[in-house]
Amino acid sequence: MSTPFTLIQGGLTGAATLRAELRHPSSLRDPEVEAWRSLMGRALEPSVYADPDFTLTMAQHLADGQTLALLLVWQDGLRAPILRGVLPLRLPTRQGLAGRAQLWRLPLAGSAEAAVDADHTAAVLRTALDHLRQSRLRLVDLLWPDLRPDAALAVVLGEVAGSTGRRLAVVAQASAPAPALAPMTLPEGRTSLERVRDPVRLRDAVEHFLVLDARRGPGSLLGDPATATAFRVVTRRFARRRQACVDLVRRDGDVVAAAVHLATGRHDTIWRQAGLCLAEAPAAPPAPARVEAVVTVEADGRARPPRERTGSGLRRLMRLRA
Numbered sequence: 031m032s033t034p035f036t037l038i039q040g041g042l043t044g045a046a047t048l049r050a051e052l053r054h055p056s057s058l059r060d061p062e063v064e065a066w067r068s069l070m071g072r073a074l075e076p077s078v079y080a081d082p083d084f085t086l087t088m089a090q091h092l093a094d095g096q097t098l099a100l101l102l103v104w105q106d107g108l109r110a111p112i113l114r115g116v117l118p119l120r121l122p123t124r125q126g127l128a129g130r131a132q133l134w135r136l137p138l139a140g141s142a143e144a145a146v147d148a149d150h151t152a153a154v155l156r157t158a159l160d161h162l163r164q165s166r167l168r169l170v171d172l173l174w175p176d177l178r179p180d181a182a183l184a185v186v187l188g189e190v191a192g193s194t195g196r197r198l199a200v201v202a203q204a205s206a207p208a209p210a211l212a213p214m215t216l217p218e219g220r221t222s223l224e225r226v227r228d229p230v231r232l233r234d235a236v237e238h239f240l241v242l243d244a245r246r247g248p249g250s251l252l253g254d255p256a257t258a259t260a261f262r263v264v265t266r267r268f269a270r271r272r273q274a275c276v277d278l279v280r281r282d283g284d285v286v287a288a289a290v291h292l293a294t295g296r297h298d299t300i301w302r303q304a305g306l307c308l309a310e311a312p313a314a315p316p317a318p319a320r321v322e323a324v325v326t327v328e329a330d331g332r333a334r335p336p337r338e339r340t341g342s343g344l345r346r347l348m349r350l351r352a
Contacts, residue, residue, distance in 0.1 A: 047106045048114060048153055050161035052099045055089035055118075058082075062102075065113040066145065074148040075183050078292045078299045079139035083267040085118050091260035092137040097121040101161065103154045114147040115154035121167060130324075131162060132173035138260065138301075141176040146183065155190045163327045175203060175322040187323060195329040203320040226276045229269040235276035236265050239288040242304035251302075261302075268292050279305070 058066075066082040078084060089098050103115035118136070122129025133142035146154050162169050177184040179200075191198035226235040240261070244252045251258045268274035273294060279287035287305030291298055 048103055048150070048157045050101060050103045050157045052101055052161070052165065055086055055098055055100055058086070058100070062113070066116055069113045069116065069145050069147060072147050072149065073145045074151050075181060076297055077143045078297060079136050079141065080116070080143040080145040084139070084264055084292070085136060085143070087260050087263045087267065088136050088138065089118070091256050091263065097123050098134060101158050103157050105150070114150045115158065116145045117158055118144070129167070129169060130171050130173055131167070131169050133175060135175060138257070142174070151183065151186045152190050155187055156194060159190070159194065159196065159325065159327060163329070169327045171324050171326045173322060173324050177321050177323055179319065179321050184321070184323070187325065191325045197326045197330065199324045200321050203322045205320065220282060222280045224278045224280065226278060227272065232265065232269045232274060232276055235278055235288070236262060236290070238278060238285045239276060239290055239302070239304055242285065242288055243302070246304070265290060
């Protein structure tokens with residue numbers, strides 16, 4: 031079932047219709063995946079973890095019995111529909127009972143990610159909430175964790191909740207513990223750095239990485255076959271698009287440190303690191319505060335007019351608390 035929402039575009043004589051649907055991750059066809067990739071270039075808050083090659087791989091290999099769905103928001107186009115938003119959701123497991131949907135915190139990413147078109151953010155979020163309200167899942171609210179309170183997506187979510195008469199509760203979220211650094215004991219010898227981009231050679235580089243990571247003992251990627259498989263599949267899929275590389279640090283020919291990068295250019299993200307720490311790193315700045323927002327799916331009818339975006343994002347969101 032899809033929910034239509036009409037968007038009046040400023041300066042245009044016509045109206046764009048947005049519609050939403052809930053889909054199982056495995057049901058997406060190639061054209062829909064390509065539409066998702068195209069959306070990544072227009073996303074309000076680009077994240078490599080919201081890329082279909084990452085999200086769909088996690089859903090395939092690391093769902094762990096969870097009920098997952100993709101909330102897709104489309105706009106009708108002249109030739110083909112345009113994907114304007116993708117929200118990966120974890121749905122209640124007890125079907126038929128009222129429950130809560132939540133943005134899925136992706137394995138191997140540590141955060142919940144969504145891809146929302148920057149030019150249609152408010153309309154996408156409103157369409158998504160309206161669709162959840164009308165679905166047969168009997169959803170009460172939507173939990174959205176890992177929001178930066180000063181980020182545009184959090185601000186727009188607050189404005190959509192207020193303008194549609196939905197209750198919004200915001201609570202502070204505990205920050206993730208900082209990863210422990212490897213000891214700085216280096217063997218004697220000459221050090222070299224190699225960046226591997228070629229898709230064929232990258233497979234061997236990933237295996238070097240996994241061997242180093244396994245030395246951590248419990249919690250290593252190789253400790254769980256499904257996790258190791260998902261890791262290999264993601265790097266292979268990104269490598270085919272020339273969107274992955276592995277940095278290998280060798281000392282006298284032996285790999286002593288490695289880092290896996292996803293995406294390129296300004297979106298380059300160091301996904302995982304393993305092995306020795308080769309130099310004293312400067313003190314890392316504190317991670318930005320995160321909040322989690324719970325917005326009711328059902329509107330109470332008391333819509334508030336949108337307000338000017340001013341002041342601290344966290345304070346503004348807190349003031350919208352029901």
